[in-house]
Amino acid sequence: MSAAARHRPGVSRLLAAVLGAPLAALLVSLALPAVVPASSDVRYLAACIVVIPLMAAAPCAVLLARSTARAWGGIALASTAALVVLWRAFT
Amino acid sequence: MRLKSGTYRILWEAHAWAGAVASVLLVGMFLLGVVSLFRHELMPWQEPRLRTGASAVIDEAKALETLQGWLDARAGKDLPTQLDVDLPAPYSPWLRLEWKEGGAKTAVWLEPGTGEQAPEQSDLSYFLFLVHFLYPLPGGMFVAGLVAIVLLLVVGTGLVIQVGRFRKDLVRFRPREALRTMWGDLHKVLGSVGLPYQAVMAWTAAIICINAAVLQPVMVRTAFDGNLEAGLATLGYPRGDKPSKQPAEAPRVATVLARAREALPGVRHYRFSLRNLGDASAYVDVRGYARAGLHEFTAVRVSQSGEVRHVREAGGPAATAKLLEAAYVLHSGLYAGMGVRLAYALLGIFSALCVVTGNLVWLERRSRSMRRVDVALARFTAGGCGGAAFALAAAFLANQLLPEALPRRPDWEHGVFYASWCACVLGALVYPRAKACAQQLLGLSGAIFVVLPWLDAWRHARRVFDPVGSPYVFCADVGLALLGAMFLVSAWVIGRISPRDPRDSEVPLQVAAHESR
Numbered sequence: 157m158s159a160a161a162r163h164r165p166g167v168s169r170l171l172a173a174v175l176g177a178p179l180a181a182l183l184v185s186l187a188l189p190a191v192v193p194a195s196s197d198v199r200y201l202a203a204c205i206v207v208i209p210l211m212a213a214a215p216c217a218v219l220l221a222r223s224t225a226r227a228w229g230g231i232a233l234a235s236t237a238a239l240v241v242l243w244r245a246f247t
Numbered sequence: 248m249r250l251k252s253g254t255y256r257i258l259w260e261a262h263a264w265a266g267a268v269a270s271v272l273l274v275g276m277f278l279l280g281v282v283s284l285f286r287h288e289l290m291p292w293q294e295p296r297l298r299t300g301a302s303a304v305i306d307e308a309k310a311l312e313t314l315q316g317w318l319d320a321r322a323g324k325d326l327p328t329q330l331d332v333d334l335p336a337p338y339s340p341w342l343r344l345e346w347k348e349g350g351a352k353t354a355v356w357l358e359p360g361t362g363e364q365a366p367e368q369s370d371l372s373y374f375l376f377l378v379h380f381l382y383p384l385p386g387g388m389f390v391a392g393l394v395a396i397v398l399l400l401v402v403g404t405g406l407v408i409q410v411g412r413f414r415k416d417l418v419r420f421r422p423r424e425a426l427r428t429m430w431g432d433l434h435k436v437l438g439s440v441g442l443p444y445q446a447v448m449a450w451t452a453a454i455i456c457i458n459a460a461v462l463q464p465v466m467v468r469t470a471f472d473g474n475l476e477a478g479l480a481t482l483g484y485p486r487g488d489k490p491s492k493q494p495a496e497a498p499r500v501a502t503v504l505a506r507a508r509e510a511l512p513g514v515r516h517y518r519f520s521l522r523n524l525g526d527a528s529a530y531v532d533v534r535g536y537a538r539a540g541l542h543e544f545t546a547v548r549v550s551q552s553g554e555v556r557h558v559r560e561a562g563g564p565a566a567t568a569k570l571l572e573a574a575y576v577l578h579s580g581l582y583a584g585m586g587v588r589l590a591y592a593l594l595g596i597f598s599a600l601c602v603v604t605g606n607l608v609w610l611e612r613r614s615r616s617m618r619r620v621d622v623a624l625a626r627f628t629a630g631g632c633g634g635a636a637f638a639l640a641a642a643f644l645a646n647q648l649l650p651e652a653l654p655r656r657p658d659w660e661h662g663v664f665y666a667s668w669c670a671c672v673l674g675a676l677v678y679p680r681a682k683a684c685a686q687q688l689l690g691l692s693g694a695i696f697v698v699l700p701w702l703d704a705w706r707h708a709r710r711v712f713d714p715v716g717s718p719y720v721f722c723a724d725v726g727l728a729l730l731g732a733m734f735l736v737s738a739w740v741i742g743r744i745s746p747r748d749p750r751d752s753e754v755p756l757q758v759a760a761h762e763s764r
Contacts, residue, residue, distance in 0.1 A: 173261070178396070182461065189470035197481050197565040199470040203462055204570055208453045212399040215265075219257045245469045 169224045176231040177214035183238035185210055190245045255408060262404035263612075266605045267624060269397040271631025272381075275668070276394065277599035278635050279379035280448075281592045284580060285726065286372035290339045292723035293369040293646050295707055296356060297339050299717060305335045310359035311501045314342055317357060317364075318497035322525060326497065328490075332519040335359055338719050343367070354657075370657045371646050375639070378664070380456060392456030398449035405438055413439055427611035430604050437601035444594040445601075451578035458571060482571070483563030484546065493527040498551050500531075507533035507547040510558045514545050527551060536581075537561040541573035543581050596733060603632055603685075603737075610681070623676070626684070630675020631668075633688025636734055638668035640695035643727070647702050682741060690738035696731025700724035 185207035189199035221227040250258070266273075282289070291297040314332060327346035335342060342357040354367035374383070381387030409416060416435040421428055438445075463478070471478040479485050500519065507516050514535035523529040528551070535545040542562030550556050562569040576582050580591040606628050613621045645663040649656055671688055678684045703724070704711035712724050 178393070182457075186461070186465045186469060189466060196471045196474075196477060197567050200462075200466050200478075200481065201567045201570060203466060203470065204454060204458060204567060207457055207462065208396060208399065208450055211396045211453075211457075212403060215400060216258070216261065216404070219261055220254065242465075242469070 166224065169218065169221075169227060172224065172227045172231060173215040173218040176228065176235075177218045178211050180231045180234040180238070181210040181214040182207065183235050183242070187238035187241035187245075190241050250408070250410075258404045258408050262401055262408060263605070263609050265397050265404075266401045266602060267609050267628060269394050269401075270602050270606050270628050271635065271672070272390075272394045273398060273602045274599045274632040275635035275638075276379055276381075276391070276452075277595045277602070278639055279375050281595040281730075282372065282639065283376035283379045284588045284592055284595075285723075286376045287336070287338050288719050289372040289723055291717050291719040292703070293371045294339075294356070294367070296365060296368075297341060298707075298720055299340055305337070305340055306359065307335070308501070310335050310342055311504065313357060313359050313362045314500050315497070316362060317344070318500070318524075322497050323494065326525045328522070328524050328526070330519075330521040330524055332500075332521065334517055334519070336517065366656075368651060368656050369646050369660060371642060371660055374657065374661055374664070375642070380452075383661070386460075388456045389460035392453050392460055395449050395453035395456060398445065399453060402442060402446050402449055406442065409435065409439070427608055430607040430611060434601060434604040434608055437597050437604060441594050441597045441601060444591075445598050447577060448595075448598070451574040454571070454574045455578060481563075481565045482568045483559035483565075485548075485557055487522050487530055487532075487548070488528040490523045490526040491528040494525060495527040495529060495551060497521075497524060498529055498531055498549070499553065502553045503531045503533060503549045506549045506553055506555050507535070510547045510555050511535060511537070511545050511560070513537065514561075516547075530556065538582075541576045541582050542569060543576045544572060599632075600737070606632070622681075625681040626675045626678065627672065629681035629685040630672045630678070630688070633685040633692075634668045634671025634675070636692040637671050637688045638664050640692040640731075640734075641667035643699055644695050644702075647699065647706060686738045686741045689734050689741070693731045693734030693736075693738060696727050696734060699727045699731070 185203050188206060189203045192199045192202050194202070218227040218231070221230070291299075318326065327348065330344060330346045332345075333339065333343040340359070342359055343354065344357060345352060345354040347353070354370065356365045356367060357363070358365075377383050381391040384390070416432075417439045418436070420432045420436055423429075424432075467473060467475050467478045471481075476486060498521065503519065504516060508514075514537045516533050516535040518534040520532040520534065521529065522532070530551065531549050533547045533549060535547070536543055537545050537560075539561040544559075545561050546557070546559040547555060548557040562572055580588045610621075610625050617625070642660055642664040645660050649659055649663075653659060675681065675684045700711050700723075703709075703720075704713075709716060709720075712721065712728075714721050
């Protein structure tokens with residue numbers, strides 16, 4: 157298999173890059189203020205600063221991941237951790 | 248620095264696909280952004296009763312007296328509980344009043360001298376400003392934020408795949424080469440020139456939209472532990488008192504403005520936001536502009552009795568407010584004068600062209616083996632991008648041609664804009680030639696924009712491009728004609744440049760762009 161073909165992303169990888177990665181990045185940004193040990197304003201500021209670069213970089217990271225399984229694994233891990241933090245903040 | 252072949256290919260594909268998929272909204276947003284930069288200056292053009300000569304003087308005391316008379320006449324009868332009043336300004340010498348009546352927005356103009364009241368005929372430039380952020384559409388702000396992030400991704404991947412070749416590509420344009428090479432050169436020149444602007448626009452738009460649509464509602468729980476008051480106070484806009492159910496007369500607007508000026512001297516106070524009107528707990532938020540670097544917006548809250556309750560200085564009280572305000576001011580070019588806004592407008596048009604040329608490169612690359620999805624995407628982008636220009640032209644034309652007495656006239660203008668854009672996209676999907684479709688839409692839009700100054704001059708019995716009349720109308724005439732000329736030239740260029748025989752080209756077509764470095 158040529159290097160080009162090996163690197164050609166499949167449907168699953170594309171879905172991870174287009175949907176999974178931005179969503180996971182958004183969830184992490186939303187959950188981040190709940191765990192940052194700082195004043196309310198600084199926690200809000202942290203979320204404002206990280207959300208955009210994170211959402212832009214996450215699809216690139218997925219496309220450059222060694223395998224599709226690793227990409228989805230990273231998305232699942234980040235999303236689960238963020239959802240747990242958000243669930244604790246909202247309940 | 249050279250990237251590995253596989254990494255380069257992935258980043259190139261991400262750049263191309265993300266750009267192609269988001270291109271319709273990106274082109275529309277850039278064009279709407281260009282118009283939004285001059286939304287205040289366009290008001291006399293869209294609302295002819297605001298047109299005055301260059302030497303018109305605004306009598307503030309008389310305007311406040313007229314406003315007070317309007318409020319007092321309605322006190323205890325049909326005074327709205329919430330009212331926004333835009334004070335007279337050089338571009339809009341009448342008072343503008345807006346309130347909600349039965350859930351629907353009502354806006355009227357009030358002549359400051361005579362008290363003559365007239366319904367608002369058009370809010371075109373403000374509507375286009377809102378559509379720039381997709382604000383009127385359900386979930387639109389979130390979608391606009393995602394599109395801005397896609398732009399940031401496109402700019403970032405473009406930067407990485409161009410690293411080391413900036414100096415060469417900044418000035419390299421080969422119009423005699425194969426079509427894809429020519430479009431690629433133009434795309435790289437426009438992209439390299441506009442890269443800092445596009446990066447700033449993408450980041451600021453993303454932070455404005457994502458913050459408003461997603462972050463703020465969640466941050467109340469995660470950053471402020473459910474304390475909404477603390478969240479609002481951080482931004483410098485604390486919540487007002489609730490109605491006390493005790494009737495009272497309307498606030499004295501001259502006193503309110505005087506108090507605001509005492510609290511924040513040197514600020515241009517431009518709007519009253521009156522709340523709980525007719526109630527003893529009524530208050531007025533006096534909004535203002537202050538030139539303080541990247542911080543601009545002020546507010547002074549004055550109570551019914553004339554007591555100053557809250558002062559928000561430019562930038563707000565906390566770091567987050569300062570960041571968000573700086574993002575908005577940077578995005579809008581409000582930190583400097585007209586020169587910066589003109590530069591923004593030019594770069595905005597370059598950026599729209601950069602997206603279009605990127606699409607053309609993408610199309611040329613696939614021209615020999617177009618799959619069904621490629622054909623559909625080509626038609627969609629052609630209709631969408633050309634349709635953005637056409638919808639803009641159609642909305643301006645509707646502003647001229649809709650009857651003045653038409654009920655809810657601004658809503659008809661909005662409808663014409665949406666219907667034109669949708670019709671172009673749907674029409675393009677069934678039109679057999681994507682490039683011809685985009686070319687015809689651009690040509691038609693250009694023709695409309697060029698004709699508009701003459702149409703307006705004929706309707707209002709004035710000279711076209713008349714520097715003696717209203718300076719705002721003169722500048723609008725020139726701007727619309729220039730925009731039209733730009734669209735016409737773009738349509739001519741797209742039609743004029745036909746595919747050349749690849750055998751004549753120095754860089755053969757079958758060599759992929761990323762391999763011809």
